[in-house]
Amino acid sequence: MKRPFVSLGVACAALLMTSCAQVKSPLTGFIYTDLKAPMAVTDNTGSSKVGTSEAQSILGILATGDASIESAAKSAGITKIHHVDEHVSGILGIIAKYKVVVYGE
Amino acid sequence: MNNRSILAIPTRGTHWAFLLFFLTFFSGSVAVGQRVGHLFVSKTDTAGTLYYIYSIDGFKGETGRMDFDLTRHSTWEHFVVRFTLLEKERSEVDSLRLVCGALRATVPVRRLFVERKGARWKQRYEAEVDADLLTRWTQCPVADGVPRFSPVASRSTALDFRPGRGAWKRLSGQLRVIMDLIELNKPG
Numbered sequence: 576m577k578r579p580f581v582s583l584g585v586a587c588a589a590l591l592m593t594s595c596a597q598v599k600s601p602l603t604g605f606i607y608t609d610l611k612a613p614m615a616v617t618d619n620t621g622s623s624k625v626g627t628s629e630a631q632s633i634l635g636i637l638a639t640g641d642a643s644i645e646s647a648a649k650s651a652g653i654t655k656i657h658h659v660d661e662h663v664s665g666i667l668g669i670i671a672k673y674k675v676v677v678y679g680e
Numbered sequence: 681m682n683n684r685s686i687l688a689i690p691t692r693g694t695h696w697a698f699l700l701f702f703l704t705f706f707s708g709s710v711a712v713g714q715r716v717g718h719l720f721v722s723k724t725d726t727a728g729t730l731y732y733i734y735s736i737d738g739f740k741g742e743t744g745r746m747d748f749d750l751t752r753h754s755t756w757e758h759f760v761v762r763f764t765l766l767e768k769e770r771s772e773v774d775s776l777r778l779v780c781g782a783l784r785a786t787v788p789v790r791r792l793f794v795e796r797k798g799a800r801w802k803q804r805y806e807a808e809v810d811a812d813l814l815t816r817w818t819q820c821p822v823a824d825g826v827p828r829f830s831p832v833a834s835r836s837t838a839l840d841f842r843p844g845r846g847a848w849k850r851l852s853g854q855l856r857v858i859m860d861l862i863e864l865n866k867p868g
Contacts, residue, residue, distance in 0.1 A: 596855065608719055609717075611721065617832060621724065622725070622730065623730065623753060624751065624760075625721070625723075625730065625732035625751050627732075627734060627749070628734075649792075649793060649794075649804075650762065650804060651751070651762060651792075651806075652765075652792045652806065660721070663722070674734070676721055676732070678723060678730075
């Protein structure tokens, strides 16, 4: 008699897990996400330097990192930002990564 | 008529179906040697294409942790290597030595910034490394020992960072694909 309740519990847990490690993204991929998208453009010219910053989430429980534009620009010594992209990746809601990619001089 | 609840515990057949699904899904991850799209980004401009290989970690040393990333424009004859050191004690690094078997190259570095990260020092440096030399270093065969990424502190010996052999075999294969791609897109 208990079996249906156990299965229901497992199903509910699985359903709740589906939205665990989600990350801001223009498109949603439940099983697998790996996409790049635009974030910002400026009037500055030249983009011979690239810098990144990153944050990650595990099961939607732990989220750490510094995915700021400032941090990405600093990592490559960029003082004039040309444009900014984002790179989002995730697998099965278990782990999700959010990268900010800054181009500039 | 089958009165069995659809919420009942899955049968052994269902288990095999799930296992088959996950094996099929993750088999793509096993063949990482050829899947490199997630490791770099590129941007085309009027002169050519700028490539940026995301931060590479997995190199371990006795003094702390290190990661590095690579930038190259298709018109450049060099890579810009930017690396981060995370150490308990701050080292004044003034050059970078890349070692693989008989291959040894030392280039000067420029410090980008120093900051505190918890109880550790986070230092960021950049260096320009000849493209051919760096490509040879990234293709260092495991038979020659894994390559050494060695920032050299001015008042002490080199800080050695080495990857694990298994990790290096995979990474080396991936870097080869990206480096070949860059060479193929060089302006004629």
